[in-house]
Amino acid sequence: MRVEARVLKGFRDYLPEVEGPRQAMLGKVKAVFESFGYGPLMTPALEYSDILLGKYGDEGDKLLYRFTDNGERDVALRYDLTVPLARVVASYGDLVMPWRRYQVAPVWRAEKPARGRFREFVQCDVDLVGEPSVRADAEIMMVGLSVLEALSVPRFVMRVNDRRILDGVLDKVGVAVEQRIAVLRIVDKLPKVGRAEVDKEIASTVGLAQDKIDALFALLVPAAEVPARKHLEHLQAELADSAVGQAGLAGLTVLLETLANAGFAEKVDIDLTIARGLDYYTSTIYETFLVGHEGFGSVMSGGRYDTLLDMFTSRSIPAVGISLGVDRLLAALLELGLIEANKAPADAFFCLFSEADYAHNAALATALRKVGVKVELSLSAGKLGKQFQLATKKGHRFALLQGEGERAAKQVVLKNLGTGEQETLPCGDEVALKALATRIASSGAHDGRP
Amino acid sequence: MRVEARVLKGFRDYLPEVEGPRQAMLGKVKAVFESFGYGPLMTPALEYSDILLGKYGDEGDKLLYRFTDNGERDVALRYDLTVPLARVVASYGDLVMPWRRYQVAPVWRAEKPARGRFREFVQCDVDLVGEPSVRADAEIMMVGLSVLEALSVPRFVMRVNDRRILDGVLDKVGVAVEQRIAVLRIVDKLPKVGRAEVDKEIASTVGLAQDKIDALFALLVPAAEVPARKHLEHLQAELADSAVGQAGLAGLTVLLETLANAGFAEKVDIDLTIARGLDYYTSTIYETFLVGHEGFGSVMSGGRYDTLLDMFTSRSIPAVGISLGVDRLLAALLELGLIEANKAPADAFFCLFSEADYAHNAALATALRKVGVKVELSLSAGKLGKQFQLATKKGHRFALLQGEGERAAKQVVLKNLGTGEQETLPCGDEVALKALATRIASSGAHDGRP
Numbered sequence: 071m072r073v074e075a076r077v078l079k080g081f082r083d084y085l086p087e088v089e090g091p092r093q094a095m096l097g098k099v100k101a102v103f104e105s106f107g108y109g110p111l112m113t114p115a116l117e118y119s120d121i122l123l124g125k126y127g128d129e130g131d132k133l134l135y136r137f138t139d140n141g142e143r144d145v146a147l148r149y150d151l152t153v154p155l156a157r158v159v160a161s162y163g164d165l166v167m168p169w170r171r172y173q174v175a176p177v178w179r180a181e182k183p184a185r186g187r188f189r190e191f192v193q194c195d196v197d198l199v200g201e202p203s204v205r206a207d208a209e210i211m212m213v214g215l216s217v218l219e220a221l222s223v224p225r226f227v228m229r230v231n232d233r234r235i236l237d238g239v240l241d242k243v244g245v246a247v248e249q250r251i252a253v254l255r256i257v258d259k260l261p262k263v264g265r266a267e268v269d270k271e272i273a274s275t276v277g278l279a280q281d282k283i284d285a286l287f288a289l290l291v292p293a294a295e296v297p298a299r300k301h302l303e304h305l306q307a308e309l310a311d312s313a314v315g316q317a318g319l320a321g322l323t324v325l326l327e328t329l330a331n332a333g334f335a336e337k338v339d340i341d342l343t344i345a346r347g348l349d350y351y352t353s354t355i356y357e358t359f360l361v362g363h364e365g366f367g368s369v370m371s372g373g374r375y376d377t378l379l380d381m382f383t384s385r386s387i388p389a390v391g392i393s394l395g396v397d398r399l400l401a402a403l404l405e406l407g408l409i410e411a412n413k414a415p416a417d418a419f420f421c422l423f424s425e426a427d428y429a430h431n432a433a434l435a436t437a438l439r440k441v442g443v444k445v446e447l448s449l450s451a452g453k454l455g456k457q458f459q460l461a462t463k464k465g466h467r468f469a470l471l472q473g474e475g476e477r478a479a480k481q482v483v484l485k486n487l488g489t490g491e492q493e494t495l496p497c498g499d500e501v502a503l504k505a506l507a508t509r510i511a512s513s514g515a516h517d518g519r520p
Numbered sequence: 521m522r523v524e525a526r527v528l529k530g531f532r533d534y535l536p537e538v539e540g541p542r543q544a545m546l547g548k549v550k551a552v553f554e555s556f557g558y559g560p561l562m563t564p565a566l567e568y569s570d571i572l573l574g575k576y577g578d579e580g581d582k583l584l585y586r587f588t589d590n591g592e593r594d595v596a597l598r599y600d601l602t603v604p605l606a607r608v609v610a611s612y613g614d615l616v617m618p619w620r621r622y623q624v625a626p627v628w629r630a631e632k633p634a635r636g637r638f639r640e641f642v643q644c645d646v647d648l649v650g651e652p653s654v655r656a657d658a659e660i661m662m663v664g665l666s667v668l669e670a671l672s673v674p675r676f677v678m679r680v681n682d683r684r685i686l687d688g689v690l691d692k693v694g695v696a697v698e699q700r701i702a703v704l705r706i707v708d709k710l711p712k713v714g715r716a717e718v719d720k721e722i723a724s725t726v727g728l729a730q731d732k733i734d735a736l737f738a739l740l741v742p743a744a745e746v747p748a749r750k751h752l753e754h755l756q757a758e759l760a761d762s763a764v765g766q767a768g769l770a771g772l773t774v775l776l777e778t779l780a781n782a783g784f785a786e787k788v789d790i791d792l793t794i795a796r797g798l799d800y801y802t803s804t805i806y807e808t809f810l811v812g813h814e815g816f817g818s819v820m821s822g823g824r825y826d827t828l829l830d831m832f833t834s835r836s837i838p839a840v841g842i843s844l845g846v847d848r849l850l851a852a853l854l855e856l857g858l859i860e861a862n863k864a865p866a867d868a869f870f871c872l873f874s875e876a877d878y879a880h881n882a883a884l885a886t887a888l889r890k891v892g893v894k895v896e897l898s899l900s901a902g903k904l905g906k907q908f909q910l911a912t913k914k915g916h917r918f919a920l921l922q923g924e925g926e927r928a929a930k931q932v933v934l935k936n937l938g939t940g941e942q943e944t945l946p947c948g949d950e951v952a953l954k955a956l957a958t959r960i961a962s963s964g965a966h967d968g969r970p
Contacts, residue, residue, distance in 0.1 A: 077564060085608075085612065114532065162533075330879075415557055428658075436662070445555070445556070
């Protein structure tokens with residue numbers, strides 16, 4: 071009996087029309103990472119379970135794909151890229167610090183699938199390990215901002231906060247230590263659900279009184295007309311007695327000054343309601359939004375986590391990192407029209423008049439590829455109209471044709487499949503081929519990829 | 521108690537100094553695939569076990585990482601990229617045929633680890649689905665040959681055979697059908713172990729008499745001084761009564777003619793001892809060797825498999841493909857000096873005189889990245905000598921320096937870390953920056969990657 075072809079729930083195939091633009095996007099992202107000196111890391115999909123367990127709490131442990139392998143080892147598929155990073159940092163004593171690495175790889179979580187939530191998805195993390203200074207925070211933020219610039223995103227802003235300011239504020243308001251992560255997780259939803267919802271959830275979930283909630287937001291959100299930097303001065307007075315709050319305010323001030331001097335002032339905003347509901351961040355935290363498209367949520371988030379990487383070592387290892395929401399960003403770029411799906415990987419479809427022409431076409435295609443034109447060869451000498459249809463369906467912008475006459479004259483016909491226009495162009499030497507390549511390249515980005 | 525950082529046996533971390541060159545190599549490979557119109561496919565790491573079972577025989581089934589997930593599903597990690605391809609082809613009725621896809625992804629096999637054999641490794645497959653003509657065979661071979669050209673491999677040859685010729689020869693010699701895969705698997709070892717070893721193994725494992733072995737090799741290997749194409753004519757007479765043998769000889773002849781007319785004659789050789797010990801190939805088969813470095817084995821192998829993809833469908837789906845031995849090819853390129861490991865991802869290391877200079881350095885680095893220079897910023901204002909040492913250790917070829925004096929004069933110091941030479945160059949406008957970029961780029965390939 072034949073087995074039915076099917077995919078596990080929560081898993082997906084990415085066909086070329088989706089994976090192509092995604093890979094092109096990731097290629098640009100990786101090029102930015104490398105332009106700052108970050109190198110790629112690859113770690114195994116499977117790890118010993120004890121390496122992965124306990125890092126994410128009981129909830130996280132339940133979400134591991136964990137099993138016993140043929141050698142009776144207790145193993146699990148990685149849940150994120152941060153624990154493998156911690157393991158690598160602990161394992162290789164000769165890493166030159168500060169160590170810059172990125173990793174783009176799938177992770178697996180046995181979660182209940184939902185819209186936009188899958189059991190296998192790609193994470194894209196870039197981290198700077200071993201440097202405590204605020205310059206590391208500034209660098210990682212510049213990496214993130216440069217990624218969005220490289221992807222031609224027209225307007226975006228990175229909203230930055232410092233966990234220590236939040237601690238100072240929570241001290242001041244009088245929120246108990248054990249309630250804080252819960253409160254911050256709810257505050258983090260502010261841009262999505264609005265103040266009223268947040269108030270309701272804090273009251274019902276954590277049981278905080280309304281006057282405390284009001285006091286909290288009075289400290290976190292500047293009064294109307296008050297610029298964020300002015301509000302920081304206000305906080306400096308309000309948190310005068312809080313050492314941790316003062317440290318946070320000083321850190322954030324120096325960070326913003328550094329970024330401004332480096333030319334990134336316009337892309338960064340203070341936002342003290344950015345909370346990052348993860349308890350491992352120790353100071354700077356940030357999220358990144360596409361202006362006018364905040365509904366997508368943060369496309370890039372991160373911060374400083376100075377205690378997380380020491381889980382496998384007695385050394386203390388400061389670190390700062392940012393994580394790109396690959397699927398979210400791709401969806402946004404598609405919606406913004408900055409990339410197009412469903413396009414052929416090649417520039418032109420070389421039609422086949424008769425089977426005897428194939429090798430000639432292949433030889434010319436080889437020459438064209440050498441000058442940078444991507445050519446897909448037709449393998450069947452069907453009717454030309456049908457070949458044009460096929461080429462259009464595949465997403466090609468151009469068709470190439472060469473009959474015996476053109477071949478003898480060292481010419482080729484270039485047909486624009488969009489407009490129907492066609493012209494006969496020389497192709498007999500490198501100059502002619504390069505002119506042809508320029509002609510094809512200049513007719514708009516060949517596949518609209520970023 | 522702290523968990524010990526360790527990796528599962530048979531699994532590996534790829535640190536940036538290895539993964540960087542590997543990714544750079546794969547980037548070039550993917551660009552060639554796309555220049556022929558092939559698009560990337562991504563499929564889940566986990567599949568239902570029944571999708572994967574039985575395709576590789578009992579031996580293969582034992583090598584699956586198979587387990588029961590939290591939802592009581594019988595699942596397994598993929599063993600290769602061919603079964604997922606078959607599943608995808610059966611699942612999506614709207615794929616436009618012929619369908620061109622590539623996939624570069626890890627696969628998992630619970631094998632006994634050995635030198636060069638791992639439980640997790642990357643496969644790189646490019647396949648052309650749905651086209652029965654010999655033009656598809658020619659195209660996939662041209663893709664493979666173009667990959668090695670793009671990687672600047674100086675001398676290589678693709679050795680090609682046709683499974684149907686082997687069948688005709690085995691008929692003629694009188695090797696029983698059930699012995700054939702065993703015989704072919706041993707014949708396949710010929711370049712590695714030599715004729716004497718092969719004879720011994722065929723005799724001891726399959727029990728074939730020496731006169732039959734001699735007859736076999738008389739048909740497979742041309743007599744001294746006889747060119748391979750001449751030998752094909754000889755076979756045409758010897759296999760006059762074999763329909764399958766004649767079909768193979770005709771197919772191989774047309775294929776070679778097509779490749780020759782397309783300009784690839786010099787890169788392809790007939791070799792009737794190429795056997796590909798896998799039973800799913802149906803006609804053309806090929807392996808690719810680096811001339812003078814045959815010891816690495818075939819770096820790229822494949823063929824036509826017209827019956828494999830129909831495992832999940834009643835449709836018959838012809839297909840042809842080639843698989844790149846990523847780790848083997850990388851090892852060869854490293855040994856040939858065509859790529860270098862252990863190099864920094866960036867071109868230059870921007871030293872830091874004092875912490876107050878950081879934002880200025882960052883601003884200049886941003887401008888340099890925009891003209892294509894990859895710059896890693898020093899984050900610590902230690903002694904300059906130590907910073908040069910660090911930059912050299914990281915594999916940088918250049919250091920950049922800018923003191924207050926240079927900054928005022930809109931200049932930067934470029935120091936060649938290899939020769940120790942340094943020069944002061946302008947950096948105040950785009951023309952100057954581009955000149956600096958050209959200067960850095962022209963001092964040899966920045967990282968020696970292919």
